[in-house]
Every structure is written in C-alpha cells, then in structure tokens.
Amino acid sequence: MFSFAKQFESIFTQRFVIVTGALLAMLILIRNAGLYPTVFADEWHYSLLSRLQHIADASDPDYVYLGLFRLTNYCGDGYLGCARVLNVAFFMLGVCFVYFCARRVVSQGLAGMIALGTILAPLNIYTAYYMPEAMYFGSFWLLTWFVFTFPRNSLYQYGIGTGGLIALLAMVKPHAFFLLPGIALFSAYRCLCDRPDERLRRAVMIVVIVVVSAVVIRLTLGGVIAGKAGLSVFGNRYGSMASDSTALKHAISTVLLSAHVFGRHALALAVMFGVPIAMAIHCLSPRNFARVDASDERFAAVLYLTLLLGSLLIVTSVFTVTAVGSGPYEVLERLHMRYYNFIFPLFFIVAASFLSTPAPDKSKRHWRILIATAIGILACIALMKLLDISRPISVDGPEIRAFTYSPSHFWILGLCGITAVAMWAFDSKLGARMFVFVFFPLFLLSTAWSLNLEMRGRLGADTYDHAGLFTRHYLSQNECAQLTVVGSEPASLFRTLFYIDNAATRLVELPPGAPLTAAAIPKDTEWVLTIGEHGKVPDTAIRPHMGDFALFRAGDLRRP
Incomplete structure (x- = not known):
C-alpha cells in the first residue's frame, strides 16, 4: 500500500495538476464555443438584467454578478462567448480553492486528483450558460477557504471577513443568505476549538458578528448601488414568492410536500x-x-x-x-x-x-x-x-x-x-x-x-435559433423594440428573445396550432414574428427557408 501511495503522489504533482488543469480548461472553452445556447428563461433573464437594463432596476439583487457581466456588452454580438470565458475563469478559480481546502485534510496527490476531478465533474456545464452559477461556485469556495484558513486570533477580523464574503456572495446570488446559519454555526465551532476558558463567549460572539456583518454589509452595498430597491435581500422576484409561501393556510401542505421533495x-x-x-x-x-x-x-x-x-x-x-x-x-x-x-x-x-x-x-x-x-x-x-x-x-x-x-x-x-x-x-x-x-x-x-x-445536441441551430438570428440582423434595434414574438414553446421562445437581444421585445404564447388574431397582439406592436403554425399569415410576410417562422408588419395582420 505504501508503494502505491508513493507512486500515486509521484503522478499527481503540482506541475502535473496545473498543466492538466489548464488543458482541461481549454477543452471546456473549445466545447462551449461550438455550442448554440441552450437558453431557458433564466438565461434570457440574466442577460437582460446585466446587459440591457440599468443595474438599479434589476428584479434580482445580483449586483456583483450583473455589474461584472455587463462588460460582455463590449463584445458586441459575441457577448455569449465572452460570458463563457468569464464563467470558465471563475470556475477554475473555484477549483484552485477546492485544491487548497482539500490540501488541509489529504495529501498533495489526492488534493490534485480531487481538483482535476472537479474540473471534469458535471458542474462544468454551467460554464456554457449565461447564468451566475459558475461565479457563485468560485466565490463559495473562496469563502470556504477563508473560513477554514483565516487566523481566529481576532474575532472581529474573522467574523467581519466571513460576513463580508457572505454579503458579496449574496450579490452574486441572493441564495447565499441560506448559507448563513450553517457557516455561522461552523465559525462558532472553530472558535470553540480556541481558548478553552472563553469558549462559550467566543462562540456566541462570532455568531453575532458573522450574522450582523453579513446583513449590514449587504444592505449598505445594496443601498449604495440601487437605492431603496437594494435594501431588499432577495429582490422582487424571490421576495414575492417568499411572501406567497408564508400564508398560514398553505403551511401544512407546504411542509408535507417539502418532505416528499426532500425524500x-x-x-x-x-x-x-x-x-x-x-x-x-x-x-x-x-x-x-x-x-x-x-x-x-x-x-x-x-x-x-x-x-x-x-x-x-x-x-x-x-x-x-x-x-x-x-x-x-x-x-x-x-x-x-x-x-x-x-x-x-x-x-x-x-x-x-x-x-x-x-x-x-x-x-x-x-x-x-x-x-x-x-x-x-x-x-x-x-x-x-x-x-x-x-x-x-x-x-x-x-x-x-x-x-x-x-x-x-x-x-x-x-x-x-x-x-x-x-x-x-x-x-x-x-x-x-x-x-x-x-x-x-x-x-x-x-x-x-x-x-x-x-x-453536442446543440451544435446545430433549430428553428427558434434561426428565427432569432434572422430577426436580429433584419430589423434595427428600434424596430426590435416594437416587435412581438409569437409561439408555443416558452423555453425555446426565450432562446429567440436571447438572440434578438432587446429589452422591449414582447412575447405572446399561444397553444400549439392556435391561430394568431390581431386582438392578441399589443397595440403598439409594429412587427410580428411567428414561430410554428398559427393560422394564415399575411402575403407580405417574410418566410426564410431556414425554419418554420414568418416575420411581417403588425398592420398587415390587422387589415381585413
């Protein structure tokens, strides 16, 4: 067993791990670059908030993520590719901290194996999406490394540092506040290990410092960035969902159903x-x-x-x-x-x-x-x-x-x-x-x-991809702002919106095969893009051969 361990350590040297990790990161970049986006509502949502709206108007208070990924606007039509590069950078940063954390409990070879395994793990799929998961992963492991390694001689430095990192993590995704109870209790345990004569007092103090500093720093930064709206920890979208779920009449059913989901x-x-x-x-x-x-x-x-x-x-x-x-x-x-x-x-x-x-x-x-x-x-x-x-x-x-x-x-x-x-x-x-x-x-x-x-199934474009790409290049940005997209597949329609890339474009969902009528179109619509079969379209409609979609002026639909 000793000879096996020695051979294992000789393979997973630091140089081998660094070189192999860099090659794997390049392979992920190459894989992502060849993919058409598999965009759901969340990806269009984050692209909209970070690139097309003012950060203070964001319904999700992900201010650190939104502010950084706003830089992808400098990439023009290649904003998704730039987002993927940033995702890989944050993902690899997280892998580095996985290695540092693993090194505290296992040998160098095993830590290197775990780090390379993390790169290969299914988690890397998030580097292909316009979503904050990759940045959240890297930031979480930075927080974990800090909690494990930062000296605890000064409770205030340790507690404020931990709380501050949680606050910053909460501005990548507000879900970070759900980490607060566990990390506060773990910080208390770490402080219980020091100074036997003051264990209980230090444990209580560190919990208070971590929680208070996380809340105060998050609210302060949120207020500076977005004013009154920034004082909401979870933002409008998650805040309204939470308020709906607290109704007493739903409490028992929520608990029972949650138990099933937990199972x-x-x-x-x-x-x-x-x-x-x-x-x-x-x-x-x-x-x-x-x-x-x-x-x-x-x-x-x-x-x-x-x-x-x-x-x-x-x-x-x-x-x-x-x-x-x-x-x-x-x-x-x-x-x-x-x-x-x-x-x-x-x-x-x-x-x-x-x-x-x-x-x-x-x-x-x-x-x-x-x-x-x-x-x-x-x-x-x-x-x-x-x-x-x-x-x-x-x-x-x-x-x-x-x-x-x-x-x-x-x-x-x-x-x-x-x-x-x-x-x-x-x-x-x-x-x-x-x-x-x-x-x-x-x-x-x-x-x-x-x-x-x-x-690899997303290496080829489908009708929804073609419809978005064609419309974006055919219409000006002003015309896209007066466009309504009509279809039956919500997830795929959000992919079309992702390509059109205009915050003012509207979406109308119809049942499969349902005919489109003028009454279903918003009054200020100038252009209509229909995807799929939704009744007869005007004779003036543009129908490219690259998919089952049609682009026409709304006025042509309203004429008898």
Whole structure:
C-alpha cells in the first residue's frame, strides 16, 4: 500500500495538476464555443438584467454578478462567448480553492486528483450558460477557504471577513443568505476549538458578528448601488414568492410536500454519494463533539458539509414547493440540485480524508453496518423508483441527469456505489478506497461522456435559433423594440428573445396550432414574428427557408 501511495503522489504533482488543469480548461472553452445556447428563461433573464437594463432596476439583487457581466456588452454580438470565458475563469478559480481546502485534510496527490476531478465533474456545464452559477461556485469556495484558513486570533477580523464574503456572495446570488446559519454555526465551532476558558463567549460572539456583518454589509452595498430597491435581500422576484409561501393556510401542505421533495433529493444523494454520507454520519458522534480538537481538520470538513447540506436541502425542498405553478416547467418532480451542488467536491474531500484512518475498530462495526444498511436501502429504492418520481434536467442537476443518462448507465454506477457502501460497512478503509479510486473515476468519466454527448445536441441551430438570428440582423434595434414574438414553446421562445437581444421585445404564447388574431397582439406592436403554425399569415410576410417562422408588419395582420 505504501508503494502505491508513493507512486500515486509521484503522478499527481503540482506541475502535473496545473498543466492538466489548464488543458482541461481549454477543452471546456473549445466545447462551449461550438455550442448554440441552450437558453431557458433564466438565461434570457440574466442577460437582460446585466446587459440591457440599468443595474438599479434589476428584479434580482445580483449586483456583483450583473455589474461584472455587463462588460460582455463590449463584445458586441459575441457577448455569449465572452460570458463563457468569464464563467470558465471563475470556475477554475473555484477549483484552485477546492485544491487548497482539500490540501488541509489529504495529501498533495489526492488534493490534485480531487481538483482535476472537479474540473471534469458535471458542474462544468454551467460554464456554457449565461447564468451566475459558475461565479457563485468560485466565490463559495473562496469563502470556504477563508473560513477554514483565516487566523481566529481576532474575532472581529474573522467574523467581519466571513460576513463580508457572505454579503458579496449574496450579490452574486441572493441564495447565499441560506448559507448563513450553517457557516455561522461552523465559525462558532472553530472558535470553540480556541481558548478553552472563553469558549462559550467566543462562540456566541462570532455568531453575532458573522450574522450582523453579513446583513449590514449587504444592505449598505445594496443601498449604495440601487437605492431603496437594494435594501431588499432577495429582490422582487424571490421576495414575492417568499411572501406567497408564508400564508398560514398553505403551511401544512407546504411542509408535507417539502418532505416528499426532500425524500427525492435524499434518494439521489444516497445513490451517488453513499460512502461519504455514511462516513459523515458515523463521524458525527457525541464523543467527537465533546472533545472539540482544533487539529482535527477532517472532523471540521465533515461538520461543514453536514451543516451546509442539511440547511440547503431544507431550503431547496421548500423552494421547489413554493415555485410550483410560477412557470410552465415548475413542477414538484424537478430536482433543483443547482441550489447546493456547488458543495459536492466536499463529498470527495471527506471520502479521501478517511483513507489515512487507523485500523478500523471492529467493536464499532455494528454501527457502520446499521448506517450502511440504511443508505443501501435508499440507494436501492433510487435505482428502482427515482426516474419514476422525479424529472432530472441538466440545468437543475447535471450530476443526477448525467448519472441517469441511460438505464444501463444508471444501474452500473448505482451498483458500484452500493458495493462501495457495503465494503465500507465491514472495512472503512477498504470502502474509502473503493469510492475514491474506483467509483470516483468511473463517475467522472461516465458522467462527462454522457453530459457532453447531450450538449453536442446543440451544435446545430433549430428553428427558434434561426428565427432569432434572422430577426436580429433584419430589423434595427428600434424596430426590435416594437416587435412581438409569437409561439408555443416558452423555453425555446426565450432562446429567440436571447438572440434578438432587446429589452422591449414582447412575447405572446399561444397553444400549439392556435391561430394568431390581431386582438392578441399589443397595440403598439409594429412587427410580428411567428414561430410554428398559427393560422394564415399575411402575403407580405417574410418566410426564410431556414425554419418554420414568418416575420411581417403588425398592420398587415390587422387589415381585413
């Protein structure tokens, strides 16, 4: 085993990791550059807020993200390509901090393996989207590195620094405030490890400092940037959704439905990350909490993962329920893993940290068997039922979408993970090796292959792409401001709007095959773009041969 570890360390040197990481980043850039955008409403939404509207008018208070990605306007029609370059830069920044954090609990070789694995992980799909996920990933791991490494000699410096980073992260995505309870409690634990005579006082103080500084800094910066509107932590869109969900009459049903959604996420996590979840449960014993050892970085990593994952799973479950009905695709079956999948590298860090454990204590094997049995049952249920009760989508959860790309793919990976859990039950080090050296590489290679295969489907343009591109180049910006787009597929129509790239363009959704009438068009419309069959169009309509769409003046539709 020593010779294997020595050979492993000799392969994953810092130079090898840096060179390989740079090559993988270039491959991601090349892959993204060849894709037509797979744009949903969110991507058009973020492009609109960052590039076409004043930052103070943004319905989402993502001021740091919106301000930075406004620079893509300097790229002209290539704004999406510039956004993808920025996404890769922030994603790779996050990978660097993943390495630094992993290095605190594992060897250099294992940390390098985890870093390269993070680049290959399905998370990299977000570098192709005009969305803040890649920037959020990089900023979160900067925050994680700070929380783990910054000296705690001064509570005020540590607490204000942590709170300030959370405030900045909340201006990338407001969801960062859901991290606040877990990170505040983790900061309290870190301070409990210092100065035994002042532990309780320091723990309470750090929680107060982190929470107060995060709120004050966020509101101050928001007020400076956007005035009164910037004082809303979640903005108009999420704020109205939250207020609707707090009605007492919906409280009981929300709790029950949230429990069902939580169960679906638990099944997905059990089949993908069964071993590190089992390790975390086994590690979080009352004895480990009682001794509070400042040098035990592995326990700190387990606690950090548990606090964040637990709180984010609850928030995600509630959000999924409250979002139902707010859009045509908002249903309970969606697995919104993108609200917490940025922490997934922690699963691999935790699993790798147990490779160096002492010989397993056979007297505690019954606890491992009990934990492994529970997780194994969840994983088996996932293999049999998950695809029937959920709807994996790449933008929601690229990991579970790639994991379930095909039934054979799903079963091979799932059985491999269950085998690793069973091995861990009887020998913890053997289970850790199985997960890190067999399941982890198999998971990365197979999910990368399946997800990239799915993304290659966007190498060619469809009717909605052609309609947007043609209209943008045929009409002036002033004419696009007086344009109404008509169609039946909301997600695809937002792609058309993304190409037209004008904040004033309107959208009218009709049922498939429903005829378009003059009454359905806003009165100040000068041009109409119809996509698909929606009755007879005027004889003057422009109908290119590149797709089933037509562009004509609204006045021609109104004439008898």
